Amino acid sequence: MENKQYTNDLSWQWLQMEQMPPALLYKLMAFRESIFVVEQACPYQELDGRDEQAWHLMGERAGHVLACLRVLLPPTGNKRFRIGRVAVDEIARGTGLAREMLLMAEQKIRLHELKAEIVLDAQTYLLPFYQAMGYQISGDEFLEDGIPHRPMNKFLNGLGA
Numbered sequence: 001m002e003n004k005q006y007t008n009d010l011s012w013q014w015l016q017m018e019q020m021p022p023a024l025l026y027k028l029m030a031f032r033e034s035i036f037v038v039e040q041a042c043p044y045q046e047l048d049g050r051d052e053q054a055w056h057l058m059g060e061r062a063g064h065v066l067a068c069l070r071v072l073l074p075p076t077g078n079k080r081f082r083i084g085r086v087a088v089d090e091i092a093r094g095t096g097l098a099r100e101m102l103l104m105a106e107q108k109i110r111l112h113e114l115k116a117e118i119v120l121d122a123q124t125y126l127l128p129f130y131q132a133m134g135y136q137i138s139g140d141e142f143l144e145d146g147i148p149h150r151p152m153n154k155f156l157n158g159l160g161a
Contacts, residue, residue, distance in 0.1 A: 010059040010066060010097075014108060017052050028058055031065040035087040042145040055108060057101055065089070067097040071105055073112075081109050083120045102133055106156060115157045124148040 017025065033046050050072055059067040066089045072082040083105055088097045109116050122130045124141060130152050131137075139151035 010061050012057065012059050012104065014104075015056050015058070016054070017056070020056075024058075027060075027065050028056060028068060031068060031089070032085055032087055035089075036085070039090070040145075040147065042147065057104060057108075059097060059101070066092045067101055069101050069105060071109065079113055079116045081113070081116055081118050083118055086120075098129070099133065106154075110156055116155075118154045118156065120152050121149045122152050124150055127152075 054070040069086040074080045135152040135154045138153045
């Protein structure tokens with residue numbers, strides 16, 4: 001089996017919506033829809049009104065988005081950041097891109113807030129992946145668009161300790 005390496009040859013960028021040219025924003029939204037709506041067969045409103053208040057991480061190669069996530073910023077005075085919309089193109093899965101993105105998100109959050117809590121809702125089958133990254137289950141399983149999820153969190157730099 002071929003050893004796929006994508007991390008080193010991707011162009012990574014952090015952007016907020018107002019920084020994205022329309023063509024780039026379209027590519028990001030089309031990529032997310034292809035994963036979360038089409039591939040997962042979940043007809044839901046992917047555009048949830050929260051993207052304008054988020055940081056968006058995208059990894060592109062040859063003009064194609066291969067991976068993305070978003071970080072929702074906490075309200076003023078709060079130190080709880082929410083990671084979501086974590087997606088990796090099918091051709092790049094198993095190459096470490098999701099791990100790399102989470103590490104980049106944690107670094108970005110640390111630069112913004114020295115001590116912080118990160119929360120996310122993990123698809124249940126991905127619990128071992130997130131646990132290996134230091135995330136803890138923080139609640140009961142629930143269904144979101146028919147897919148089992150578990151809430152998880154991780155404290156950075158001693159917050160919550």
